[in-house]
Amino acid sequence: MTGPALMTLAAASAALSAGRVSAVELTRECLARIGDWGAVTNAFIDLRAEEALAAARAADAEIAAGGRRGPLHGIPLAHKDMIYRQGRISTCGSVIRGDWRAPVTATVLARLDAAGAIDLGTLHMVEWAGGATGHNIHFGDACNPWDPARVTGGSSSGAGASVAARMVFGALGSDTAGSIRLPASCCGVTGFKPSWGLVSRHGTMPRAWTLDCLGPLARTAEDCALILTAIAGRDAADPTTDRAEAFRVPSAVDPAALTIGVETAMLAEATPAIGALLETALDAWRRTGARIVPVAIPDLQDIADLSGVVSIVEGATIHRQFMRDRPEDYAPDLFGRSEPGFHIPATAYADALRVRGAVLKRVADAVFARCDLLFAPAIPIPVPTRAESRIAQAADFARVHGPMVRHMRPFNYLGLPVLSLPCGFDPNGLPAAFQLVGRPMGDAALLAAGMAWQRATDWHDHAPALEQAPA
C-alpha cells in the first residue's frame, strides 16, 4: 500500500512539516478513499468536502508562511455525529434530531479548530449512542471494512470504520460503556477512553453524565496522544474537568520497567480463538521485558450492577421527554432498555454514586498496588455478523451485546483511562484487541505503554483492502 492517506497521523504530520505533502493533498487523498469506501461502510452521515478543501487551502497558506500551529494543523479528521458544531445538524443517530441544529460548538471541536485540524464531516453512530454493534434503523447499519457483513462495533461506529479504511487520520468518539473501544476493537484501530474528567464534554450529546467520556480513535497510540494533546484539559463549561491538567505527548517508556496485571477472570471468559490471540499478545509483552502478573478486580459483579443502575437511570432521565412525545421514533429495543430507568428508586441511584469513590479505592488497592497497568480482553468473542447481532427479540441483546460490553463497562464506572490495542485476527479474518487500563488519571503513562507495545508489534499497520470487502 502506498499513498499519503495510508500514513499514520504522526507520519503525515511530519511530512507536512517537511513540505513533502500538503494539507490539500492529504484532504484529497482522504476524499478519494471516502469515495471508494464510503458506500461500503456507510461511515459518514454528512461529508463536507468543499469546506474541508477550503480549510486545507487555508492551512497550506498559513503553513507556507511559517505559521504551522502544531501537529494537527492540516490533518483531516471527522467526528461522531453527536459532537456539535454551531448551526450544523447533529443527528445523534436519531430521526428525532434529523433537522436539529446545534446551538453551540463543542469545546473539543473548537480546540481542534484552533489546532488547525481539517474537519471532513460527521460520522455514523448508533441511535443516541445506545448500542454496542453499529446497527441503526434510521441511517442504516455501519459496515465493517474488513467484512461488511460484520458489525463495526458501536456506538462510535463510523469512527471505527473510517479510521480503519484510512478515510481519515483520526476521529473523536464517545464512550459510556465501551463505545470508543468496541469499534476500535472490531475495526482493528487504536481507541482511547480517557480518564473521566480529562476531556470536556461541553457541546456534545449526553448519554449518561457520570460515565460519558470523549476520546480519539486513530491508527496508533501516538496518534491518539497527538489528538488528546489538543482536546484535553480544563474547560470552564464542563466542571468535571476542573482537576484536569494540560496533556503532553508522553516520552518513551521502557517496557522492561512495566508490570502488567492480567485480569484472569476476564481472560477466562474469552472464546478459545480470542483467548489464543490474547495469550500471543501477552507473549509479545513478555518479549519486551515487561513483567506479567495475575490480578483480580474485586467486586466485579458489583461494579457491573452499580454501573448499570447509573447508566439506566441517567439515560431514562435524559430521554424522558422524547420517549413520552415520540416513542415511535425510537428503535424498539432501545426504548425497551431505557424505560425501566423510571422504576429504579432514587436511593439506589444515589447509592451507586456515593460508593463510586470507595469502589475505586478498593480496585486501586487490589490491582494498582501490584501492577502499573491492567491487561483485559476487549471483546471476548469473534466480531459477530450484522445479521446474527440484530436484535429481533429481547433475548438477542443478552446473547450478543452482553458479552461485547461486559469487559468495557466496569472501567467507565471506575473512571479509568483505557486503550484498545489491536492484537491479531480472529478465524474469520476480523480484528481482535485487548484493553490496557491505566491508573486513575494516569493517561500519559498508559499512552506511553501503548506506544511501546506498537513499537514492538505491527498489528496497527494492517489495513483492509477493498477486494476484501465484497459489495
Place this chain on the structure above:
Amino acid sequence: MTQPQARVAEIAADLPPLLARVRAAVDRIATFEDEPYAFPAAQTALRP
C-alpha cells in the same frame, strides 16, 4: 406483546434482583460518610 413491551418486561423482572445486589454491595462497601463527591477526590488522590 410488542418488542419494547417484552424488553421492558424482561428488564423489569431483572430489576428486583439487581436492586437487591446493589443494596448488598453498598451495605458491604459504603461507610456512613461516603458521598458522590468523594469520587473525583479519589481519582486525584490516586493519580500517579
